[in-house]
Amino acid sequence: xxxxxxxxxxxxxxxxxxxxxxxxxxxxxxxxxxxxxxxxxxxxxxxxxxxxxxxxxxxxxxxxxxxxxxxxxxxxxxxxxxxxxxxxxxxxxxxxxxxxxxxxxxxxxxxxxxxxxxxxxxxxxxxxxxxxxxxxxxxxxxxxxxxxxxxxxxxxxxxxxxxxxxxxxxxxxxxxxxxxxxxxxxxxxxxxxxxxxxxxxxxxxxxxxxxxxxxxxxxxxxxxxxxxxxxxxxxxxxxxxxxxxxxxxxxxxxxxxxxxxxxxxxxxxxxxxxxxxxxxxxxxxxxxxxxxxxxxxxxxxxxxxxxxxxxxxxxxxxxxxxxxxxxxxxxxxxxxxxxxxxxxxxxxxxxxxxxxxxxxxxxxxxxxxxxxxxxxxxxxxxxxxxx
Amino acid sequence: xxxxxxxxxxxxxxxxxxxxxxxxxxxxxxxxxxxxxxxxxxxxxxxxxxxxxxxxxxxxxxxxxxxxxxxxxxxxxxxxxxxxxxxxxxxxxxxxxxxxxxxxxxxxxxxxxxxxxxxxxxxxxxxxxxxxxxxxxxxxxxxxxxxxxxxxxxxxxxxxxxxxxxxxxxxxxxxxxxxxxxxxxxxxxxxxxxxxxxxxxxxxxxxxxxxxxxxxxxxxxxxxxxxxxxxxxxxxxxxxxxxxxxxxxxxxxxxxxxxxxxxxxxxxxxxxxxxxxxxxxxxxxxxxxxxxxxxxxxxxxxxxxxxxxxxxxxxxxxxxxxxxxxxxxxxxxxxxxxxxxxxxxxxxxxxxxxxxxxxxxxxxxxxxxxxxxxxxxxxxxxxxxxxxxxxxxxxxxxxxxxxxxxxxxxxxxxxxxx
Numbered sequence: 001x002x003x004x005x006x007x008x009x010x011x012x013x014x015x016x017x018x019x020x021x022x023x024x025x026x027x028x029x030x031x032x033x034x035x036x037x038x039x040x041x042x043x044x045x046x047x048x049x050x051x052x053x054x055x056x057x058x059x060x061x062x063x064x065x066x067x068x069x070x071x072x073x074x075x076x077x078x079x080x081x082x083x084x085x086x087x088x089x090x091x092x093x094x095x096x097x098x099x100x101x102x103x104x105x106x107x108x109x110x111x112x113x114x115x116x117x118x119x120x121x122x123x124x125x126x127x128x129x130x131x132x133x134x135x136x137x138x139x140x141x142x143x144x145x146x147x148x149x150x151x152x153x154x155x156x157x158x159x160x161x162x163x164x165x166x167x168x169x170x171x172x173x174x175x176x177x178x179x180x181x182x183x184x185x186x187x188x189x190x191x192x193x194x195x196x197x198x199x200x201x202x203x204x205x206x207x208x209x210x211x212x213x214x215x216x217x218x219x220x221x222x223x224x225x226x227x228x229x230x231x232x233x234x235x236x237x238x239x240x241x242x243x244x245x246x247x248x249x250x251x252x253x254x255x256x257x258x259x260x261x262x263x264x265x266x267x268x269x270x271x272x273x274x275x276x277x278x279x280x281x282x283x284x285x286x287x288x289x290x291x292x293x294x295x296x297x298x299x300x301x302x303x304x305x306x307x308x309x310x311x312x313x314x315x316x317x318x319x320x321x322x323x324x325x326x327x328x329x330x331x332x333x334x335x336x337x338x339x340x341x342x343x344x345x346x347x348x349x350x351x352x353x354x355x356x357x358x359x360x361x362x363x364x365x366x367x368x369x370x371x372x373x374x375x376x377x378x379x380x381x382x383x384x385x386x387x
Numbered sequence: 388x389x390x391x392x393x394x395x396x397x398x399x400x401x402x403x404x405x406x407x408x409x410x411x412x413x414x415x416x417x418x419x420x421x422x423x424x425x426x427x428x429x430x431x432x433x434x435x436x437x438x439x440x441x442x443x444x445x446x447x448x449x450x451x452x453x454x455x456x457x458x459x460x461x462x463x464x465x466x467x468x469x470x471x472x473x474x475x476x477x478x479x480x481x482x483x484x485x486x487x488x489x490x491x492x493x494x495x496x497x498x499x500x501x502x503x504x505x506x507x508x509x510x511x512x513x514x515x516x517x518x519x520x521x522x523x524x525x526x527x528x529x530x531x532x533x534x535x536x537x538x539x540x541x542x543x544x545x546x547x548x549x550x551x552x553x554x555x556x557x558x559x560x561x562x563x564x565x566x567x568x569x570x571x572x573x574x575x576x577x578x579x580x581x582x583x584x585x586x587x588x589x590x591x592x593x594x595x596x597x598x599x600x601x602x603x604x605x606x607x608x609x610x611x612x613x614x615x616x617x618x619x620x621x622x623x624x625x626x627x628x629x630x631x632x633x634x635x636x637x638x639x640x641x642x643x644x645x646x647x648x649x650x651x652x653x654x655x656x657x658x659x660x661x662x663x664x665x666x667x668x669x670x671x672x673x674x675x676x677x678x679x680x681x682x683x684x685x686x687x688x689x690x691x692x693x694x695x696x697x698x699x700x701x702x703x704x705x706x707x708x709x710x711x712x713x714x715x716x717x718x719x720x721x722x723x724x725x726x727x728x729x730x731x732x733x734x735x736x737x738x739x740x741x742x743x744x745x746x747x748x749x750x751x752x753x754x755x756x757x758x759x760x761x762x763x764x765x766x767x768x769x770x771x772x773x774x775x776x777x778x779x780x781x782x783x784x785x786x787x788x789x790x791x792x793x794x795x796x797x798x799x800x801x802x803x804x805x
Binding site (some may be wrong): 084086089099101102103104163166167170171173174179180182183185188236237238239268270271272273274275276278318319321323324325326327329331 | 485488489490491493494497543673674675676678679681682685686689707710711712713714715716717718719720724725726727728736737739740743744746747750751753754
């Protein structure tokens with residue numbers, strides 16, 4: 001990160017914190033945390049450059065992150081992705097705390113235990129207490145657990161891909177001669193519900209409740225409710241919208257201790273539409289704010305939850321041989337360097353941390369927040385995020 | 388080693404000689420060179436020249452020099468364990484790319500390859516006669532249908548060049564360029580550029596590329612998003628069955644490369660196999676060329692600059708449709724098939740996309756020394772204005788800040804003559 005950007009982050013954080021302090025008198029503090037188990041939610045999004053977010057020209061795309069959440073957060077100006085800047089490798093790196101060099105398309109599980117496995121094994125958590133919910137099409141359910149001996153799927157997370165469900169419903173309807181259903185919210189509801197039938201369910205690539213071939217009644221009713229919410233909403237339908245609604249339902253039904261969710265609307269950049277990419281960034285901004293509002297409104301989460309928000313990586317610089325914002329393949333600052341926001345129980349309002357930290361530090365930080373002891377990994381816990 | 392004439396396929400004996408040369412190279416360099424050799428007839432003259440130079444560079448080293456130049460990359464490949472990978476030597480497969488990108492030594496490998504290519508090209512240049520420099524022009528058009536504002540259209544260009552007002556109707560400039568295409572062709576042919584890869588017209592809408600008279604010499608390479616529509620849709624349908632498994636994906640891509648597309652290829656472009664091969668390669672390389680007209684215009688133009696180094700490139704951007712409810716979740720699907728809702732143009736967002744992508748074409752040109760002195764013109768018809776990057780001392784670099792469409796057209800011809 002260049003000096004000017006650092007200075008900009010500092011000044012904007014100072015300004016925002018001052019404004020917020022005037023309004024609220026004091027920030028969130030550890031005193032508000034109750035004695036029950038702490039909860040951690042990690043929300044990552046696909047590739048987005050600083051220039052489209054916290055850069056001087058980008059803050060207009062993220063009004064909620066900038067105005068509403070930044071003053072409440074510990075803000076990290078330099079998160080370094082030193083691994084393979086593909087989705088599966090990046091996400092599995094921050095889930096394991098070790099840089100992963102596995103198949104980009106999720107054909108193989110992470111090569112070291114995920115934070116889900118550590119948490120379940122050491123704390124004895126049931127599977128319903130750890131969830132991974134993602135919009136990203138480049139992932140498979142193998143992301144939820146490693147194949148490491150003494151760990152593995154029996155300690156893995158529930159893994160669901162709401163956007164894939166939506167895609168399958170749209171493609172399936174068209175393939176079956178029911179393309180007309182794709183134009184109508186009510187008909188689409190039926191198409192989505194049909195995805196839960198066992199013949200379709202297997203194609204979703206989910207891993208829920210031990211990988212059974214059908215959803216159990218609680219999970220099924222949760223998904224049906226998210227579908228209803230989706231078709232009833234007034235906002236444009238998107239993969240991230242559905243992922244968000246599903247996350248909220250999971251929070252309400254299961255109140256997991258550890259929830260990791262990833263958004264990907266901004267990945268429309270791969271198709272070369274800058275306006276759609278930016279629309280994805282704005283959607284991410286809005287949904288992140290809604291998520292925080294939901295956390296604060298939910299007694300299971302209020303006061304004891306730490307929310308970590310970060311992009312997986314940036315995107316390539318304008319003029320790069322890899323076609324700029326379209327991709328995230330360059331070994332460059334714009335691609336490798338991004339930011340992170342910590343909000344809630346483990347964060348300190350208005351703190352800006354300028355030292356570089358790494359994606360693999362996320363897992364160690366989550367382990368620390370959950371009180372885990374035995375988590376050997378490359379990453380180290382970020383000291384500024386603690387209970 | 389004897390070299391093939393640029394317009395002929397190498398003989399079997401020559402090819403065998405080339406392959407022996409390639410076999411001496413480090414493993415990770417071989418696929419791209421072999422792939423080009425296999426596609427010799429589909430290469431543009433610039434690519435053939437580049438390949439010849441590369442092979443000439445290899446042959447020019449003494450054995451000791453050769454070993455010294457290859458040693459760093461070979462040592463790195465040994466550390467990476469490339470010899471134990473499932474690594475194709477004959478073509479750049481997805482599996483090759485994936486294995487390289489996942490290696491912890493990937494960044495080092497890229498640098499070592501770059502160093503090796505630099506050394507080879509430096510060796511090839513020793514004693515080679517300098518090619519005469521000719522004027523080059525890039526014309527980018529944001530058509531009147533795109534309501535761009537000043538900020539969106541020209542802010543990205545601020546680092547170089549200047550804004551010029553176009554007196555009258557800016558659309559007249561394109562009309563002149565198309566109607567008097569023979570003038571451009573004359574300038575190109577009299578300065579030795581007779582291959583159709585010397586002049587390109589890439590159209591994100593439709594009528595422009597089809598309006599270029601096919602009898603011009605050189606015949607321009609013309610591609611339009613609309614004209615390619617049936618081909619694109621068929622290609623997209625086939626692409627969408629590519630499985631996520633890399634081995635099978637590579638097989639599917641090979642099938643797409645080899646498929647006989649004659650039925651879908653525009654009949655106006657019949658017989659232009661090299662052009663068809665280029666379009667297939669462009670579609671397969673992604674970047675939205677199969678999905679959005681503006682991405683098609685940008686990525687095709689960037690690939691044209693990289694692969695053909697044309698003297699004249701005209702790229703026009705256009706309108707795309709609004710994403711449709713629900714089916715926009717599956718952008719990679721043919722939207723006319725998955726949704727019965729009518730297409731609705733999205734001029735505002737098309738303008739945003741087109742403006743940044745036009746600038747990307749300008750940035751792509753900057754990567755190549757051939758375009759350091761090129762005239763680059765980005766016309767925003769909606770604003771009756773253009774951003775102009777002209778060579779130092781050229782009239783457009785220093786003269787008045789407004790000009791007529793006819794003057795701009797004349798400036799294009801003058802720049803090609805320079």
